[in-house]
């Protein structure tokens with residue numbers, strides 16, 4: 478961070494030392510401290526306003542302090558917040574049925590609720606372990622180089638970035654990371670593979686799309702060898718890609734789908750949705766979570782998913798995503814190399830390794846975006862984004878690029 482933000486003697490400064498003292502050193506020092514939000518905007522503790530085009534990393538689907546979410550959560554916490562999984566609750570059942578419907582899993586779909594993306598991956602890894610096959614030979618799990626699946630030991634084992642894994646080895650055995658090519662896939666797949674995990678767009682890698690035909694070939698090979706095709710739509714799901722789920726833009730149907738981030742608009746929740754025969758793998762007692770699927774989180778999920786449908790936010794994500802892509806493509810900057818992603822998950826490949834500089838310049842101008850790595854910028858506004866915010870984005874982002882170029 479440069480001048481304005483770090484050297485000020487205002488309220489933003491007072492919390493930094495306290496944060497460093499009190500918070501675990503596992504996190505990089507936060508950039509700012511935010512106090513409140515509304516729609517696509519947040520305000521820091523000095524009262525400065527920021528246009529939020531990251532949405533808590535693809536979480537705040539309805540933006541900040543959306544009245545529908547505020548009302549649903551307030552009502553539910555005043556009615557019944559938590560009962561444990563010894564008992565069911567109406568919002569939980571409603572959300573499970575809703576997820577079966579919007580994923581297309583239908584009557585053969587089953588839903589497991591948890592509290593985060595990593596936990597939905599953990600559930601999926603256990604599902605993969607249950608897919609041993611009659612001879613018990615299926616013990617390998619295939620994942621992709623540069624993928625991101627989370628920070629817990631199981632999800633970290635799947636994550637395809639050695640730098641994140643190395644300090645915590647030994648990790649789970651039996652997991653192999655292959656290059657994202659059809660050839661590598663064909664070479665890796667045989668009857669000893671229990672599951673293959675794929676992100677339809679690699680968000681943390683810089684919003685990288687899959688090669689043409691990759692997902693289709695993965696489906697064919699998984700079916701041929703009795704392996705599960707497990708899609709990690711934790712970042713791409715819940716409307717962000719311009720359809721409910723990114724896989725719905727293809728003919729591919731997965732065996733399981735990992736979800737989290739956007740489902741409840743900021744209330745922690747995760748879900749594993751199974752399709753077809755994969756729905757029969759878990760037996761009672763084999764997996765669980767104290768908080769998972771509690772009435773509070775699932776009421777929030779129903780409110781968010783209901784509002785996405787009512788307000789046509791999938792269509793909005795689709796059309797605003799196209800507008801966003803046109804805006805970025807139309808900016809005449811020597812730093813922009815290519816534009817990637819789908820819907821309102823947009824990646825910008827840079828010609829020089831200045832991602833962090835661009836994100837910092839944007840923040841100083843009042844625009845929140847991020848650089849998943851030095852060669853990429855990620856843009857992920859709330860699904861409610863409209864004309865005014867896009868126009869402001871164009872101005873601020875152009876200035877940020879100019880400041881760095």
Ligand SMILES: *Cc1c(COP(=O)(O)O)cnc(C)c1O
Nearest residue numbers: 593594595625626627709711712
């Ligand atoms: C964020 C993310 C995760 C991990 O989710 P957490 O809620 O942080 O545990 C896993 N996979 C993908 C693709 C993600 O974007």
